[in-house]
Amino acid sequence: MVFYVFFSRKRLIDNDRKGDDRMGQEYQCKNGQLIVEMPKEIDHHCAKELREDIDRMLEISHVKTLVFDFSRTEFMDSSGIGVLIGRCRNLGYTGGSVQAVHLNERVKKIFMVSGLSKLIPIGAAQEKAGGRFDGE
């Protein structure tokens, strides 16, 4: 028995903000693994909303592994680092683990420069947040 929670961001964001960019963004929770599809651009502007959305999902589903999927992410600055560190800490209280997947070269550079790669292991390619399988 597999349990899915689909959580469309479309309803959560007001239309005048980067709505189009984030259409179809999904949170998928399966067997204790929550996969979060990260937005195209992660900065201070979207940080608060992203933080609240992830925390809400962490509250309602018993997450053992939190996977940040960066398939769509083209830009991230230090505001994104704050969001990731904060979520790791929250999950740490309940003993869960964290992983980041599908980082492009740029996001990888941000992970390296900030030292975030020591806190969040960069995982091998796996099932994408949208449920597609990239076959790697």
Next chain:
Amino acid sequence: MENRMRLEFNAVSVNEGFARVAVSAFFAQLNPTLDEIEDVKTAVSEAVTNSIIHGYGEKEGTVIVSCTYHGNDSEVVVMDSGVGIADIEKSMEPFFTTKPELERSGMGFAFMEAFMDEVEVESEPFKGTKVTMKKRFGERKLEE
């Protein structure tokens, strides 16, 4: 060749994306590598975010971004008329933040320094802050 541009916009978070894209479009004239332009975008995003969050405390205000280049030497200046920084040295320490409740990572200046060649901060309490960042774009050969 020399060129300059100046942007003035409201200190609201939606303009962070606008500022970094506008700056990268301006420097695209120098034919930089993708990595170089992404470095500048990240640095601009950090400086503008600082002005919005710390300078104006997410209240009303104006941020000015001016860019110049001379040959392959680029310069970006981000200015605000916000609260200023009392201790610049302290503020530039990695992981130091005055707003941990907002989950700020304290990596803003560290990122600017990592991605640009030179970063200079001038600030006066209750007057404002001016961040000057310089980067030299690599010479690209047209004929290989």
